[in-house]
Amino acid sequence: MLKLPGLIDPHVHVREPGGTHKEDWATATQTALAGGITTILGMPNTQPPIFDEATLNLSLDSAKDKAHCDYGQYLGAGPDNADIVAGLANKAAGLKMYLDSTFGELRLDDMSLWTPHFQKFPKTFPMVMHSESRTMAAAILFSAIYDHPIHIAHVSLKEEILLIKAAKEKGIKVTCEVCPHHLFLTSDSPLPNLGEGLGVRGRKEVRPRLATQEDVNALWENMNVIDCFATDHAPHTIEEKDSETPPPGFPGLETILPLLLTAVSDSRLTIPDIIQKMHTNPRKIFNLPEQPETWVEVDENETYEIKAENQFTKCGWTPFEGWKVKGKVKKVVLRGKTAFEDGKFLVQAGYGKNVRA
Ligand code: DOR
Ligand code: ZN
Numbered sequence: 001m002l003k004l005p006g007l008i009d010p011h012v013h014v015r016e017p018g019g020t021h022k023e024d025w026a027t028a029t030q031t032a033l034a035g036g037i038t039t040i041l042g043m044p045n046t047q048p049p050i051f052d053e054a055t056l057n058l059s060l061d062s063a064k065d066k067a068h069c070d071y072g073q074y075l076g077a078g079p080d081n082a083d084i085v086a087g088l089a090n091k092a093a094g095l096k097m098y099l100d101s102t103f104g105e106l107r108l109d110d111m112s113l114w115t116p117h118f119q120k121f122p123k124t125f126p127m128v129m130h131s132e133s134r135t136m137a138a139a140i141l142f143s144a145i146y147d148h149p150i151h152i153a154h155v156s157l158k159e160e161i162l163l164i165k166a167a168k169e170k171g172i173k174v175t176c177e178v179c180p181h182h183l184f185l186t187s188d189s190p191l192p193n194l195g196e197g198l199g200v201r202g203r204k205e206v207r208p209r210l211a212t213q214e215d216v217n218a219l220w221e222n223m224n225v226i227d228c229f230a231t232d233h234a235p236h237t238i239e240e241k242d243s244e245t246p247p248p249g250f251p252g253l254e255t256i257l258p259l260l261l262t263a264v265s266d267s268r269l270t271i272p273d274i275i276q277k278m279h280t281n282p283r284k285i286f287n288l289p290e291q292p293e294t295w296v297e298v299d300e301n302e303t304y305e306i307k308a309e310n311q312f313t314k315c316g317w318t319p320f321e322g323w324k325v326k327g328k329v330k331k332v333v334l335r336g337k338t339a340f341e342d343g344k345f346l347v348q349a350g351y352g353k354n355v356r357a
Contacts, residue, residue, distance in 0.1 A: 001297050001298065001299060001300075001330065002271070002297070002298040002299075002300045002327075003295050003296070003297055003298075004036065004271075004274070004275060004279075004295065004296040004298060005275060005279045005294065005295060005296070006037075006038030006039065006279065006291045006294035006295065006296065006332075006334065007035075007036050007037045007038060007039075007257065007278040007279055007296060008037065008038070008039045008040075008041075008228075008278060008279060008282040008283060008286070008288060009032060009037045009039070009040045009041070009230055009231050009233070009253065009256070009278075010041045010093075010128075010151075010177065010228060010230050010282050010285075010286055011041065011043065011128075011153055011154070011177060011179075011230035011231060011232045011233070012028060012032070012040040012041060012042055012043065012231065012232075012233045012253065013042070013043045013045065013232070013233060013234040013235065013249065014028040014040070014042040014043070014046070014059075014063075015028070015046065015235065016028075016046065016059065016062050016063075016066075017046050017047060017048065017055075017058055017059060017062065018046050018047025018048065019046065019047060021237065021314070022235045022236055022237055022240075022314060022315055023233075023235045023313060023314050023315065024062070024066065024314075025042075025059075025062050025063045025065075025066035025067050025071075026066040026067070026068065026349050027312065027313065027314050028040065028042070028233070028253070028313075029066070029067045029068040029069040029071065029352050030068050030312050030340075030345050031233075031251075031253045031254055031311070031312045031313045032068075032069050032253050033068055033069050033332050033334075033339050033340040033345065034253070034254050034311075034312050034329065034340060034343075035231075035253040035254040035255070035256060035257055035329065036257045036296040036298065036329040036332060037069065037253060037256075037257075037278075038069050038070060038291055038294055038296070038332060038334050038339075039069065039070040039071065039072075039288060039291070039355060040069065040070075040071050040072075040233075040253075041071070041072045041073075041074060041093040041094070041286065041355075042059065042063070042071060042072065042073045042074060042093070043074055043096060044073070044074045044075055044076035044096050044106065045076065045096075045098070045102060045105075045106050046059065049076045049078075049105060049106050050073060050074065050075055050076055051075060051076045051077075051078045051081050051084075051085070051106070052081060052084050052085075052088075053084070053088060056073060056075060056088055056091060056092060059073045060073055060091070060354060063352070063354065064350065064354065065349065065350050066349045066350065067349070067350065067351070067352025067353075068339060068345060068347055068348075068349060068351055068352050069334060069339065069351075069352045070291065070334070070352050070353045070354075070355055071352055071353075071354060071355065072092065072093030072094075072286070072288075072354065072355040072356055073092055073093055073354075074092060074093045074094055074095065074096040074128065075088060075089075075092045075094075075095050075096070076095075076096050076097075076098070076106040077095055077096065077097040077098070077106070077108060077113075077114075077117045078106065078108075079108065079113050082116035082117045082119075082120045082121070083116075083120060085117070085121065086117075086120040086121050086122065089121060089122045089125040090122075090125070090356060091356055092125070092356065093126070093286065093355065093356070094125050094126035094127060094128055094151075094286065095117065095121050095125070095126070095127045095128070096128045096130070096153075097114065097117060097127065097128070097129050097130065097131075097139075098130045099114070099129060099130060099131040099135045099138075099139060100130055100131060100132045100135050100207070100208075101207060102130055102207055102248075111138065111142075114139075114142055115142075115146075118142050118143075118145075118146040118148050119146060121148070123147075123148055123149060124287070125287065126149070126151050126285060126286050126287070127148060127149070127150050127151065128150070128151045128152075128153050129150050129151070129152050129153060130153050130154070130207075131152060131153075132156075132157070132160070132207075132208050133157060133159065133160065136152060136160055136163060136164075137163060139152070140152075140163065140164075140167045140172060140174055143167075143172055143173060143174055144167075144170075144172045147173070148173070149173035149174070149175070150173070150174055150175075151174075151175045151176065151177070151227075151228075151285055151286075152164065152174060152175070152176040152177070153176075153177055153230070153232070154177065154178065154179050154182065154208055154230070154232050155176045155177065155178050155182070155219070155226070156178075156179075156182040156208040156209070156210075156211050156215060156219075157208070157211055157215045157218075158211075158214055158215045158217075158218035158219075161176075161178075161218055161219055161222045161225055161226075162218065162222070164176050164225055165222060165225045168225065175227040175228070175281070175285050176225070176226060176227055176228070177226070177227065177228040177229065177230040178219055178226045178228075178229060178230075179229070179230055179231060179232045179252065180229065180231065180252060180255065180256050180259045180260065181206060181210065181232075181250050181252065181319060182208070182210070182211065182215075182216065182219060183216065183219055183220065183259075183263075184216075184259055184320075185210050185216075185319065186210055186211060186212055186213050186215075186216055187204075187209065187210040187211060187212065188213075189210065191203045191204055191319050191321075192319075192321040192322055201246065202240075202241040202242050202243065202246030203241050203242070203246070203317065203319060204319075205241070205246045205247070205248040205249070206232075206234070206248045206249055206250050207248045207249075220268065223269070223273065226277060227277065227281045227282075227285060228277050228278070228281050228282045228285065229256060229260065229274070229277045229278050230282075231251075231252030231253050231256050232249075232250070232252060233250075233251055233252045233253045233313075234248070234249025234250060234251070234252075235249065235251045235313050235314060235315035236249050236315060237314070237315050237316060238315070238316045238317045241317065250318075250319050251311070251313045251315050251317070251318055253313065254311050254312065254313065254318075255306055255318060255320050255323075255325075256278075257274075257278075257298070257327065257329060258304075258306070258325035258326070258327050258328065258329075259320065259323075259325060260274050260278075261274070261298065261300065261325070261326060261327030262324075262325045262326045262327060264327075265300075265326045265327070286355075288355050289355060291334065291335055292335060292336070293333065293335055293336040294333060294334050294335055295332075295333050296329060296331070296332050296333075297329075297330045297331040297332075297333075298327055298328065298329055298330060299327070299328045299330050300326070300327055301326065302326070302327065302328040303324060303325070303326045304324070304325060304328060305322060305323070305324055305325075306318060306320045306321060306322065306323045306325060307321065307322070308321055330342065334347065334351070335353075337351070339351070
């Protein structure tokens with residue numbers, strides 16, 4: 001049995017409030033545990049979005065009642081809430097800035113709207129950027145000008161990882177994460193069409209989009225530039241994905257670890273890489289407390305097929321349907337209690353703690 005520390009996913013769309021038919025604080029945190037993850041940080045593009053004290057409390061109150069693993073909640077940067085979110089920084093996972101197209105309304109197009117956030121959000125709390133391609137270059141320039149650390153979400157392109165590498169070499173305080181779907185899938189990957197109708201197109205929709213094999217290769221070749229692995233778990237139901245207007249997003253909490261462990265077994269990655277990018281680095285970057293007596297037990301040799309029907313997420317599908325993987329999460333101990341074992345959840349809703357409490 002392989003024993004890993006409690007893993008951290010800094011990028012999860014919990015969907016509560018407002019989208020609880022897709023996922024909620026109970027199912028997101030259970031799904032995390034089933035994937036070997038003991039801390040999740042929830043994104044603010046909910047309905048309503050999390051952008052002030054009332055909406056932050058709305059999410060944190062639900063989480064307090066329902067969470068099975070530890071959690072934090074991001075605030076969203078809006079056009080006129082820089083003072084408000086700066087004042088709430090110590091209660092939140094960090095500030096999320098949507099600088100490119102996304103699901104929901106939290107998008108800051110005009111660069112003059114970025115400035116107050118860079119000036120006011122405390123430097124000791126993380127600022128996470130959804131910024132793609134040239135927008136990423138602009139975000140890195142802001143980081144340098146205002147001397148404010150930034151963390152770049154879901155890097156997917158060769159030009160992006162090379163830019164981040166160069167920025168780090170210049171001493172700019174930038175860190176980044178990469179998602180399994182950008183490491184294991186390209187825009188040409190055949191995704192399983194499980195349902196009838198429009199499945200093939202809708203299931204592939206994700207932001208950032210799946211990229212080319214050259215982009216994927218560049219991510220693998222620059223593994224030392226990648227600080228964290230994150231899922232960007234963005235559940236939408238099969239019906240929504242197969243509709244005329246499919247929303248972008250993939251579920252990922254239950255597949256990240258088996259996919260990465262399979263890469264270890266294929267000698268593309270090491271166990272220390274996984275520990276560094278899913279525990280040590282995210283703990284440092286997001287300023288997370290230690291979880292004493294916490295570990296994950298994995299059967300390294302168990303081989304199985306990924307199937308949506310065996311998953312705990314509410315969304316009912318996975319882009320990795322049918323993939324053969326090696327490495328199965330058997331047991332998760334969280335702060336001295338067995339929280340998950342052999343497919344069963346063993347702690348009560350509400351056991352999960354707010355990382356900022
Ligand atoms: O694919 C995505 N899904 N990208 C985003 O930026 C948002 C996310 C979601 O919330 O569904
Ligand atoms: Zn996201």
